[in-house]
Amino acid sequence: MNELFVTRFKYYKSLGDKSFEQLSDEQIFWQYNDESNSIAVIVKHIAGNMLSRWTNFLTEDGEKNWRNRDDEFVNTFKTKQEVIDLWEKGWKCFFDALSQVNDENLYSTIYIRGEAHSVLDAVLRQLAHYPYHIGQIVSIAKMLKNNDWQTLSIAKNKSEEFNHEMRNQFLKN
Numbered sequence: 001m002n003e004l005f006v007t008r009f010k011y012y013k014s015l016g017d018k019s020f021e022q023l024s025d026e027q028i029f030w031q032y033n034d035e036s037n038s039i040a041v042i043v044k045h046i047a048g049n050m051l052s053r054w055t056n057f058l059t060e061d062g063e064k065n066w067r068n069r070d071d072e073f074v075n076t077f078k079t080k081q082e083v084i085d086l087w088e089k090g091w092k093c094f095f096d097a098l099s100q101v102n103d104e105n106l107y108s109t110i111y112i113r114g115e116a117h118s119v120l121d122a123v124l125r126q127l128a129h130y131p132y133h134i135g136q137i138v139s140i141a142k143m144l145k146n147n148d149w150q151t152l153s154i155a156k157n158k159s160e161e162f163n164h165e166m167r168n169q170f171l172k173n
Helices: 004-020 039-054 068-075 080-098 121-147 160-170
Strands: 110-112 115-118
Touching: 004 039, 004 080, 004 121, 039 068, 039 080, 039 121, 110 121, 115 121
Parallel strands: none
Antiparallel strands: 110 115
């Protein structure tokens, strides 16, 4: 099961990575309006969540006393590289924790804000939470790049060609 989790989460991380590659520093910090979040702020929130939830997750509550969730929605970055560094730090913490998940502890009880969850449920929660925010990142990046956007999935009007290639690939195996 762990391998499946790692595969899925690596895919979603790659969508963020590939979006960042296409954006300038200025675009990482762009906000539609005062009530919306920039990509930088979304990354700060995702990483803050990861660091809190997955640091010592088997022995400590996932909502750490040192986490300031409200501050996650205030930009404090100066450069795109700072954003990417925090993104990587959050994912490293998460993947390190995920490597500790095994058949013996998958149904063990852990806590988030005092609420009991199985390890499996906590992982599944994040499998919904992180892609939700990564989807926001991709959507903002795609709007900013417009016609210069390099698709991260099946290109527009290329579904039939893609399906044909996939069938050929898997029929050969």
